[in-house]
Amino acid sequence: MIRIRKGQSPAPVERAEFGARFRASFHDPAFRAEDPSIARLEEIAWQAFAEGRKAPFTQKAGPGYADPDYDLSTEWIATKQRIAEAQRRWAEPTGPSRVLLICGSARNDGTCPGEMSKTFRLLELCREELEGAGIQPDVLDLSLLTSEYGRKIHPCKGCVSTAMPLCHWPCSCYPNHALNQTNDWMAEIYERWAAAHAVLIVSPVYWYQSPSPLKLMIDRLVCADGGNPDPTSTSGKKAGRAKELEMAGWNYPQHLAGRVYGLVVHGDVAGIESSRRALSDWLDWMGFIDAGVQARLDRYIGYFEPYAISHDALDRDAAMQEEARNVARAVAKAVVELRSGRLQAARPHLSRPRPK
Structure with missing residues (x-):
């Protein structure tokens, strides 16, 4: 039996600290008239925390699961059903072609920065090209994490490093x-990835890396590459059972493989090449198909110029704008080839000797 290593997690927070954290959401003086009501809600929340009521609503897993009598979260079941429906739409040969167009910047003019991002402007150029090619763009603006009330992508907890089936x-x-840990946007985002025939990510570079909203989404997509579609097989989050399953032989299913991708990465002083390569390598690993050399773009905008005039630099850079359009054109063409079967036919069908 594989030993499960323990000792990192501290003791659960005490009642007083829990209360302080709960009440922090009601800092505004306007809430003071409702302090007795807030106290009652706090006690309910404390009981849910103390009893570990992760999923208040469950139902029996039913046929098709390793343990049909296991109590699955109704929210998880609903998300899985929506993904299955999205996958069905993706596979429908006569349906419209869809490209998930992702804005990876954290900046928009609806909150502190006070100005839209250059990333979004480049994304709009890509959207125009896709629409002109008769493709439905689905814009996923990750900057909404910074500007919309209650919009969240929670961080990946790293279950995969315990065992892939977990x-x-x-x-x-x-x-x-x-x-x-609620209001998780990923429940919707998984569905949108599943429905898309291609993804086109437009992103700036923050400190040599992808911005945190984009990285949050990337980490949470690890379950799409090798993830276990049956939580009952691990009795929920039972680490020992998951380790047994992986050691018995796990096939690391690629749930989103076979889609096309394109990338537009921009920066101002450094890091564009490494950031673009990291994104390309990630999508390649997931089983996505790049749309060609012109679909993998990294460029500087206003190299070492002041941030204050960076939009002006983009205005002047007609070549950069046209290159971004070319990424969208390449993706659009690759989607046509993919859905006709010609793109897959030209790719070798080789098994992976070391899947993971």
Whole structure:
């Protein structure tokens, strides 16, 4: 039996600290008239936390699962059903072609920065090209994490590093109502990835890396590459059972493989090449198909110029704008080839000697 290593996690927070954290959401003096009501809600939340009521609503898994009598979260079941429907739409040969167009910047003009991002402007150029090619763009603006009330992508908890089967597809770590880890946007985002025939990511570079909203989404997509579609097979989050399953032989299913991708990465002083390569390598690993050399773009905008005039630099850089359009054109063409079967026919069908 594989030994499960313990000793990192501290003791659960005490009642007083829990109360302080709970009440922090009601800091505004306007709430003071409702302090007795807030205290009652706090006690309910404390009981849910103390009892570990992660999923208040469950139902029996039913046929098709390893343990039909296991109580699955109704929210997880609903997410899985929506993903299955999205996958059905993706496979429908006569349906419209869809490209998930992702804005990876954290900046928009609806909150502190006070100005839209250059990333979004480049994304709009890509959208125009896709629409002109008769493709439906689905814009996923990750900057909404910074500007919309209650919009969240919770961080990946790293279950995959304990054992791949412990990482469920879709993610079952959230929502966790006992820990107030709710309103997880990924439940919707998984569905949008599944429905898309291609993804086109437009992103700036922050400190040599992808911005945190984009990285949050990337980490949470680990379950799409090898994730376990049956949480009952691990009795939920039973680490020992998951280790046994992996050691018995796990096939690391690639749930989103076979889609096309394109990338537009921009920066101002450094890091564009490494950031673009990291994104390319990630999508290649997931089983995505790049749309060609012109679909993998990294460029500087206003190299070492002041941030204050960076939009002006983009205005002047007609070549950069046209290159971004070319990424969209390449993706659009690759989607046509993919859906006709010609793109897959030209690719070798080789088994992976070391899947993971």
